[in-house]
Amino acid sequence: MNRTSELQGQVAVITGSAVGIGRGVALGLAARGMSIVGLDVDIVGNDETARQVRALGNHFMDVHCDLGDPTAIARAFAAVDARFGRVDVLLNNAALWLDCSLTGGSFESQSVNFLRSMNACAMGSYYCALAATPLLRKHGGDIINIITEHIKEGHYITGRPATGYDCAKFSQWRLTESWAIELAPLGIRVNALCFGATDTPMLRAAAPHIADKAMQPADLAQAVYNVISHGPGGPTGQTYLFGTSGSPREASVRQIEALGP
Numbered sequence: 051m052n053r054t055s056e057l058q059g060q061v062a063v064i065t066g067s068a069v070g071i072g073r074g075v076a077l078g079l080a081a082r083g084m085s086i087v088g089l090d091v092d093i094v095g096n097d098e099t100a101r102q103v104r105a106l107g108n109h110f111m112d113v114h115c116d117l118g119d120p121t122a123i124a125r126a127f128a129a130v131d132a133r134f135g136r137v138d139v140l141l142n143n144a145a146l147w148l149d150c151s152l153t154g155g156s157f158e159s160q161s162v163n164f165l166r167s168m169n170a171c172a173m174g175s176y177y178c179a180l181a182a183t184p185l186l187r188k189h190g191g192d193i194i195n196i197i198t199e200h201i202k203e204g205h206y207i208t209g210r211p212a213t214g215y216d217c218a219k220f221s222q223w224r225l226t227e228s229w230a231i232e233l234a235p236l237g238i239r240v241n242a243l244c245f246g247a248t249d250t251p252m253l254r255a256a257a258p259h260i261a262d263k264a265m266q267p268a269d270l271a272q273a274v275y276n277v278i279s280h281g282p283g284g285p286t287g288q289t290y291l292f293g294t295s296g297s298p299r300e301a302s303v304r305q306i307e308a309l310g311p
């Protein structure tokens with residue numbers, strides 16, 4: 051089923067919308083008619099996402115908040131309810147890649163890095179899903195967790211310093227499967243995207259040498275669209291693996307096409 055026309059007037063909430071994949075998905079869904087709510091700590095970047103979404107003729111609600119702050123998240127979703135009265139898609143996309151190694155710094159620096167990594171991704175995903183569920187259940191909808199290939203067998207990353215990032219990603223995996231079971235009776239599907247290198251500020255900072263041949267944020271927008279295109283009754287609880295690091299972009303794009311109905 052093609053849901054393009056059905057997306058008109060629907061609302062997508064995207065965390066980490068200021069740059070990279072978050073901005074790419076915001077633009078991809080706005081181009082198909084959705085209103086976008088973007089949650090980010092980066093005011094300047096989110097202003098630019100807002101400008102680009104509005105240039106497509108769609109609404110962008112700019113929410114400046116830290117995803118580790120449950121009070122701010124509750125306030126943000128109350129504002130979404132007041133303005134739109136619904137949420138159709140929640141994309142838990144934000145994450146932080148920080149050195150959390152036990153030998154890489156002081157107790158204070160490493161524990162702060164671990165907390166920030168968990169807050170941006172694991173806690174943020176939980177708080178947003180908790181606040182979004184009453185709005186998602188009104189018409190049914192989708193929660194999509196942006197994970198990584200790191201949680202998949204054969205792609206585990208061990209011995210790397212970003213243990214906070216990886217722990218948050220394993221948390222999102224567990225949340226995906228548990229929420230899929232809990233929310234199925236409410237008409238809410240929960241799925242996750244597990245993939246590799248994508249050309250964003252995060253990749254440019256971590257591995258600039260592979261960024262040029264990586265997937266683009268627009269490819270991830272297509273992946274999100276293909277997953278939501280299944281509509282009610284589509285798969286839930288899936289952790290889709292595609293676009294693993296080192297794959298040619300054309301091969302990744304073909305795998306993304308296969309995610310659709």
Ligand SMILES: NC(=O)c1ccc[n+]([C@@H]2O[C@H](COP(=O)([O-])OP(=O)(O)OC[C@H]3O[C@@H](n4cnc5c(N)ncnc54)[C@H](O)[C@@H]3O)[C@@H](O)[C@H]2O)c1
Pocket residue numbers: 065066067068069070071072089090091092095115116117118142143144145146169170196197198199245246247248249250251252253
């Ligand atoms: N880029 C890749 O190669 C790649 C590969 C696999 C998975 N991913 C995943 O895709 C997602 C997006 O990655 P990206 O490369 O676009 O990242 P990015 O670092 O380029 O952007 C992340 C965004 O999240 C925001 N953010 C971080 N912490 C926040 C917080 N506490 N509160 C609010 N906003 C916060 C940042 O300000 C930024 O705008 C992440 O979950 C990442 O793990 C990326």
